[in-house]
Amino acid sequence: MNGRATGTNLDTVRRHNLSTVLGIVHREGPLARSALTQATGLNRSTVGALVGELAELGLVQEREPELSNRVGRPSPVVAADGRVVAIAVNPEIDAVTVGVVGLDAVVHRRVRYPIGHIPSAAEAVAVAGAVIDGLRPSLGDATRVTGIGVAVPGLVREDDGVVRLAPHLQWREEPFAAELSAATGYPVLAANDASLGANAERLFGAGRGASDLVYVNGGASGIGAGVIVSGAPLTGISGYAGELGHTLVNSAGVRCHCGAIGCLETEVSQSALLRVLGMDAADADELERALSAAVAAGDEAVIAEVERQTGFLATALRTATNVFDPQLIVLGGFLGALHGLDPERLPRLVGEQALAASAERLSIVRSELGSDILMIGAAELAFRPLLADPAG
Template sequence: MNGKTTGTNLDTVRRHNLATVLGMVHRGGPVARSALTLATGLNRSTIGALVAELVEQGLVLEREPETSNRVGRPSPVVAADGRVVALAVNPEIDAVTVGVVGLDAQVHRRVRYPTGHVPTAQEAAAIASAVIDGLRPDLASASRVVGIGVAVPGLVREDDGVVRLAPHLEWAEEPFAAELAAATGYPVLAANDAHLGANAERLFGAGKGAADLVYLNGGASGIGAGVIVGGAPLTGISGYAGELGHTLVNSGGVRCHCGAIGCLETEVSQRALLRVLGLESADPDELARALRVAVEAGAAEVTAEVDRQLGFLATALRNATNVFDPERIVLGGFLGALHELAPERLPELVAAQALAASAETLTITRAALGSDILLIGAAELAFTPLLASPAS
């Protein structure tokens, strides 16, 4: 909104402008106050007043810029205050991960609690609550904890955080958000992990600047996807869109958890990679290192499995390319690790199968946020109410 708006309640305009400025600083990083003036169309005094109010609320910090050769007084730099934090939770089949993420989009702490078995929803909530209790000393230095965001590998009804179905976790109709809120005392919002990952990469990672992208996340609980169309998430009528992990890639394949035959996640899986590597478990970064070492050492079984999985992944990406015509496909988790082993291989396979017109401008890249992607995505969900209405 710019200063030309008329006929609107002044307090409503102020609240909207506060949200605009905070959102720009949060998503764009530290920015000169003069740049905010230019980007919003508001005058300098209005931006000064808005920034002063956000500083008073403890949401942004203002500092003098580094020395420059520009003539005149340099414009102060405005940055999101990293002491305002959100908690992020990601339950998986083999662990529950909890993070502390600042309003500056930096992950301050990351704790992965291995479970040794597939946790029930109640166990996952109890583990997350216990880990959060252990983080209280860290949280004591925070100026504000806005709440908890949860990235769930399954179908989540976003209005109340009920997990409708998480096949690998064997959860169905679980009110996980409510259980975690009761255990911790914090407000909790939950959504599908891949949708949150797509949003995180769009705002802060490899998808930045792309209005149309497809994000696929590969983890211990299978493969999920998030789709951004025209700069907005494609959610479907109930929020369940993007289940590319359950698209057909092998009609002669095995039965999936979902009941269908030959789904992508039955052919492309972290479990199969861990098996050929001789590992019980690994986070995405550890798995990527192990795969690279094995492939560079010429491990035949590992190389064969990587080639097999890349072939089926290319089929799924062909479908995504033909259906969504994205500018960019971003691969997270173990899918990103597969791609990085031979960055030219997957684009070649997809280009050979997809419609030429759709594939000619397509870029396939690894997610830039690494193991933090789902924590940042979940935290962004928790920050949503604050970003929408900082004056509240």
């Protein structure tokens, strides 16, 4: 629980204190009220009043703790109410995925709607809207929907949700957030998928406690990255930082859709893995199962493609290591599946190529959130206004 915001007893900052308490139980999970007192620096009566107000707002629940041998009356346990949910949307070149995520960071539902062609922005809005309509009856009367977060495989202007460029989707200057809001009636926020994945992994996954990390996501629409520096996201002046997929890895490679030669995502791609496996489409979990089975069976073509892609991925991660000096590189999507086939190979390759001083404390791991990571990341975007102002 390091690096938390600290509360204050001043009545004039009640909103800040509510935000502090709700943010802690959202990120950390259920905590005793005494632990909240210690974490915030507030006194017990103030924490009790704040928890009571959050409970009245329907944002937290209190329950009695499990029995223990400790002397004295045990402190009630406070937990974020999982009936408060956000809807997450992730459009891709082969599907639109919609999820329902609780304020307790639990993914209640995830629906992948396959599409036989690259959807236009209008089609993706229509598909997402239809799936959300189908989910409404299952949400129940007790559920409170805070809004929709969208994880987009491209460059997104976060202040208005306009997709400036999503090259694999062939979207350019699409007001996706506004159109999805009009279609569903919910407020919608959108951002780059890998940036949202990085934040989710930092808060709830392998990156918990890491101040400096690089998250690299591999999906049907290419490769992106999110970077956390000193505990804060590195966004760039316009919010477009982290395009690791367009790092040069092969000067003798093919031309990328961006116009450059030998970008990472021209050499490391989900589509190439699907081709060598003889598959038309798959989500991350299906692809991983197929890869594992083929490698275990000694399929030489699959093994050769895995080794080739891992080599080029190591070249890109060498660059990320030298530039950002992270303590952790987290791999998601099909990149996590690649790493999982031989967890020792990629760290060894990166260690051989990167500056020794930068690589000596580096760990390379796969996402702990798995195929739910973009759902959790997008939901976190939708929860942001509520967490900032719980009573608003």
